[in-house]
Amino acid sequence: ASNQYSTDPAIQRRKTRPVPVGSITIGGGHPVAVQSMINEDTLDIDGSVAAIRRLHEIGCEIVRVTVPSMAHAKAMEEIRDRLHKSYQPVPLVADVHHNGMKIALEVAHHVDNVRINPGLYVFEKPKSDRTDYTSAEFDEIGSKIRETLEPLVISLRDQNKSMRIGVNHGSLSERMLFTYGDTPEGMVESALEFIRICEALNFYHIELSLKASRVPVMIAANRLMVKRMDELGMDYPIHLGVTEAGDGEYGRIKSTAGIGTLLAEGIGDTLRVSLTEAPEKEIPVCYGILQALGLRKTMVEYVACPSCGRTLFNLEEVLHQVRTATQHLTGLDIAVMGCIVNGPGEMADADYGYVGKQAGYISLYRGRNEIKKVPEAQGVEELINLIKSDGKWIDP
Ligand code: SF4
Numbered sequence: 001a002s003n004q005y006s007t008d009p010a011i012q013r014r015k016t017r018p019v020p021v022g023s024i025t026i027g028g029g030h031p032v033a034v035q036s037m038i039n040e041d042t043l044d045i046d047g048s049v050a051a052i053r054r055l056h057e058i059g060c061e062i063v064r065v066t067v068p069s070m071a072h073a074k075a076m077e078e079i080r081d082r083l084h085k086s087y088q089p090v091p092l093v094a095d096v097h098h099n100g101m102k103i104a105l106e107v108a109h110h111v112d113n114v115r116i117n118p119g120l121y122v123f124e125k126p127k128s129d130r131t132d133y134t135s136a137e138f139d140e141i142g143s144k145i146r147e148t149l150e151p152l153v154i155s156l157r158d159q160n161k162s163m164r165i166g167v168n169h170g171s172l173s174e175r176m177l178f179t180y181g182d183t184p185e186g187m188v189e190s191a192l193e194f195i196r197i198c199e200a201l202n203f204y205h206i207e208l209s210l211k212a213s214r215v216p217v218m219i220a221a222n223r224l225m226v227k228r229m230d231e232l233g234m235d236y237p238i239h240l241g242v243t244e245a246g247d248g249e250y251g252r253i254k255s256t257a258g259i260g261t262l263l264a265e266g267i268g269d270t271l272r273v274s275l276t277e278a279p280e281k282e283i284p285v286c287y288g289i290l291q292a293l294g295l296r297k298t299m300v301e302y303v304a305c306p307s308c309g310r311t312l313f314n315l316e317e318v319l320h321q322v323r324t325a326t327q328h329l330t331g332l333d334i335a336v337m338g339c340i341v342n343g344p345g346e347m348a349d350a351d352y353g354y355v356g357k358q359a360g361y362i363s364l365y366r367g368r369n370e371i372k373k374v375p376e377a378q379g380v381e382e383l384i385n386l387i388k389s390d391g392k393w394i395d396p
Pocket of ligand 1: 305306307308309310311312337338339340341342
């Protein structure tokens with residue numbers, strides 16, 4: 001909330017406790033971590049190892065796998081061993097489903113973090129004819145949940161591993177639905193119930209996720225979660241995501257609207273962009289959101305004008321050429337501007353500028369200083385020479 005009306009452009013991240021997921025730490029001031037999930041069947045060991053590695057190689061720092069049965073849980077041992085031997089240890093999260101406590105206990109030995117969904121711990125019999133639970137019934141189910149969950153909490157605690165309490169708006173338990181409604185409150189109460197079980201066992205390696213396919217619900221649930229945690233003196237890190245965001249442009253926009261809004265408020269320590277596309281496609285979107293918000297810098301920041309009637313060259317084509325030539329120079333900011341009508345300040349203090357000067361000529365800038373005018377045909381080459389002469393060039 002401190003970011004909301006702040007004039008300081010740097011995002012003040014909410015202070016959270018550090019939670020380990022293998023070699024990555026979530027929260028505690030660590031960079032916002034990028035996650036995704038493979039869609040191979042975990043029983044396909046070769047396929048899963050290859051998919052995990054593929055994702056990790058392009059920057060996915062934590063990989064989630066689905067573990068729907070005991071056979072899948074056992075397969076994780078082999079998957080982890082093969083990764084260790086043929087590649088490197090990759091931080092792994094296992095997603096465990098309905099009341100799969102035996103499965104969770106097994107897989108807890110082979111991964112770094114186990115994700116459970118409180119909504120799937122349902123001990124109530126489906127009662128379509130009723131609309132509420134008495135508080136005695138509510139508590140009775142709560143104690144069954146606690147008994148069921150305890151061995152997993154103890155196992156993770158004793159192995160110094162972590163747990164994600166992942167609440168989904170679409171799968172709240174009936175008892176939470178009847179008591180709190182299909183609301184952000186229901187999601188938060190569901191998470192809090194599980195947090196309390198963990199804390200009673202002195203287990204604090206918890207990350208939370210409150211996902212929904214509707215962006216406003218996801219935003220409201222995470223804001224409320226943070227508010228409640230602040231009131232209760234809790235500081236667990238949060239995993240952000242918009243579930244079922246879909247694909248293509250709108251899937252990316254939806255994810256960015258939800259995740260980006262919260263990150264800008266300082267909420268969020270790790271993220272996943274869930275697209276109905278190959279998981280590899282999610283990773284650049286994650287890094288793009290983080291870079292745009294100034295939370296991580298993993299690529300060249302390009303500043304480019306939208307072009308207009310004053311534009312003196314084919315901006316789209318030149319931007320593409322400049323990008324192709326320089327995109328490996330991670331630390332730099334490069335501006336490509338159709339003209340300098342509004343002054344070098346419009347280049348947002350980029351390290352270098354490529355600016356339309358007059359028909360057939362462009363100017364190269366270092367910061368706000370014009371360095372030289374060159375024929376447009378040599379523009380990209382001369383930009384590279386300028387970067388080289390400053391000792392900032394690295395061969396691709
Ligand atoms: Fe048009 Fe120049 Fe502005 Fe680009 S920088 S949009 S060319 S006025």
